[in-house]
Amino acid sequence: MKKKSVLAICAHPDDLEFGCTITVKRLIEQGYKVYYVIATNGENGFKKTIESRQHRIAIRKKEQLAAAKKIGIEKVIFLGYKDGFIEYKETLRKRLTILIKQIKPEIVFSFDPANQEFSSLNLFHRDHRVVGLAAFDACFAAKNNFIYPHKNGACKVDKIYFYGSNNPNYYTNITREIEFKLEVLSCHESQFSNFNEFTERFKERIAQQSKKYKYSEAFRVIEVVNLT
Numbered sequence: 001m002k003k004k005s006v007l008a009i010c011a012h013p014d015d016l017e018f019g020c021t022i023t024v025k026r027l028i029e030q031g032y033k034v035y036y037v038i039a040t041n042g043e044n045g046f047k048k049t050i051e052s053r054q055h056r057i058a059i060r061k062k063e064q065l066a067a068a069k070k071i072g073i074e075k076v077i078f079l080g081y082k083d084g085f086i087e088y089k090e091t092l093r094k095r096l097t098i099l100i101k102q103i104k105p106e107i108v109f110s111f112d113p114a115n116q117e118f119s120s121l122n123l124f125h126r127d128h129r130v131v132g133l134a135a136f137d138a139c140f141a142a143k144n145n146f147i148y149p150h151k152n153g154a155c156k157v158d159k160i161y162f163y164g165s166n167n168p169n170y171y172t173n174i175t176r177e178i179e180f181k182l183e184v185l186s187c188h189e190s191q192f193s194n195f196n197e198f199t200e201r202f203k204e205r206i207a208q209q210s211k212k213y214k215y216s217e218a219f220r221v222i223e224v225v226n227l228t
């Protein structure tokens with residue numbers, strides 16, 4: 001039997017480590033093959049000044065690959081868009097749809113396109129909004145044979161897990177693995193000016209997410225149902 005798979009889509013290197021790394025790790029432990037799609041190069045989110053754009057791209061790529069290796073990601077696919085400038089264009093939706101048709105994931109992870117409250121500059125980053133919307137639309141297009149036809153045929157994903165959602169309805173208890181989540185996050189060295197200080201703030205922030213668990217990853221999960 002073909003191994004089950006998961007496709008996790010994000011805008012920048014580190015988004016998935018913030019959003020869903022332990023939940024993804026659990027799926028890998030259950031036997032899923034997990035593929036990461038990183039839409040932009042992340043070259044404009046740096047704590048230090050590094051003049052060469054190519055050098056910044058290389059650093060972020062290396063950090064993302066190191067983080068993915070820690071949890072056993074099958075493959076990291078870099079789409080190579082410019083950080084801070086990604087547009088919702090036909091080509092973006094098409095590329096994501098084709099990836100879904102090729103990989104045939106049961107589960108897709110993405111930013112929540114329903115997040116439109118603009119209450120946080122980081123969370124409502126333009127790239128996050130654009131990629132979340134395109135990923136959602138790609139899940140629709142992928143279950144259709146005629147929109148972007150592919151030799152593998154259509155693919156209906158079963159569930160979409162939206163991380164970074166303002167309206168979560170599902171929590172993964174990560175209390176026992178919080179230190180491991182931080183270890184994976186620490187691969188993104190270029191993103192932290194003081195990792196120890198970040199650790200404290202981060203733990204405080206995610207401790208407020210769920211009443212049930214000390215530390216959790218929170219999602220809005222939707223099931224994709226066929227009406228006809």
Ligand SMILES: [Zn+2]
Nearest residue numbers: 011012015125
């Ligand atoms: Zn981001």
